[in-house]
Amino acid sequence: MLPRMGVCVSVLASGSRGNCAIVRSATTSVLIDAGISCRETFKRMKSSGDDPHTLSAILLTHEHSDHIMGLATMAKKVNVPVFMTAGTHHAWQRAMRDGEGQYPQIGKLEIFPAGHAFRVGDIDIMPFTIPHDAADPVGFTLRTEGVKVAFATDLGYIPVSVRDHLRGCDVLVMESNHDLEMLRVGPYPWSVKQRVMSRVGHLSNDALAEFFASDYDGGATYVVLAHLSEQNNHPELARGAAEKALGNRQNLLHNRVLLATQSAPLDPIQL
Ligand SMILES: [Zn+2]
Ligand SMILES: [Zn+2]
Numbered sequence: 001m002l003p004r005m006g007v008c009v010s011v012l013a014s015g016s017r018g019n020c021a022i023v024r025s026a027t028t029s030v031l032i033d034a035g036i037s038c039r040e041t042f043k044r045m046k047s048s049g050d051d052p053h054t055l056s057a058i059l060l061t062h063e064h065s066d067h068i069m070g071l072a073t074m075a076k077k078v079n080v081p082v083f084m085t086a087g088t089h090h091a092w093q094r095a096m097r098d099g100e101g102q103y104p105q106i107g108k109l110e111i112f113p114a115g116h117a118f119r120v121g122d123i124d125i126m127p128f129t130i131p132h133d134a135a136d137p138v139g140f141t142l143r144t145e146g147v148k149v150a151f152a153t154d155l156g157y158i159p160v161s162v163r164d165h166l167r168g169c170d171v172l173v174m175e176s177n178h179d180l181e182m183l184r185v186g187p188y189p190w191s192v193k194q195r196v197m198s199r200v201g202h203l204s205n206d207a208l209a210e211f212f213a214s215d216y217d218g219g220a221t222y223v224v225l226a227h228l229s230e231q232n233n234h235p236e237l238a239r240g241a242a243e244k245a246l247g248n249r250q251n252l253l254h255n256r257v258l259l260a261t262q263s264a265p266l267d268p269i270q271l
Pocket of ligand 2: 015016019064066067154227
């Protein structure tokens with residue numbers, strides 16, 4: 001594949017059946033989460049113009065299955081450093097124990113504490129704590145070549161600490177999980193509805209719209225709505241809520257709203 005200049009963001013899959021995205025600079029590329037099978041990740045990478053064998057690292061947000069399902073195989077196949085918090089690592093190992101109680105191992109494990117920046121190649125990465133019912137979950141900002149990209153999915157609400165990390169971004173990948181009314185009347189058992197709606201569950205269209213309307217600096221070129229529920233949301237409801245809140249701040253240069261999906265990769269975003 002031809003080397004390309006500039007920064008590229010590819011959301012390969014997004015939703016409760018698997019999450020996976022790539023941020024690439026001219027020299028470095030990192031995979032964020034490995035929630036679909038290794039085979040499907042490779043297939044989607046190739047269709048987005050990414051060569052799996054030029055990956056520099058894998059970053060994990062948390063241990064829920066829709067973020068780690070393909071990890072063990074991916075890590076073996078591409079043999080690159082895998083970065084996660086200690087809490088995520090312990091929870092991943094416990095969840096993936098084999099029949100004899102043996103913990104799975106990662107060849108090149110890198111543990112980071114939330115809130116401490118690190119670097120992969122020419123990409124500066126800042127992991128930040130998010131409110132979600134996992135062991136030690138994080139979102140990420142990635143900076144390279146003067147571009148800043150943020151990933152904030154799987155969070156019950158947007159605390160002030162997270163809002164601070166979302167300033168000055170060129171691409172915001174944000175959770176727009178459910179429409180509250182669809183969730184309320186939908187098929188989930190009440191206990192699951194309560195979990196999704198809780199402060200450590202998932203972000204609703206309205207909660208994201210509230211952020212856009214009240215506390216967002218408006219500077220991103222692209223806003224990607226991600227982790228949409230297939231049962232409790234509709235892409236046009238998510239888009240409508242976000243676009244209404246962004247209002248006249250949307251134009252060719254700012255706040256173009258894109259929707260990430262489960263079934264197919266989003267067209268790569270070139271910056
Ligand atoms: Zn989760
Ligand atoms: Zn998730």
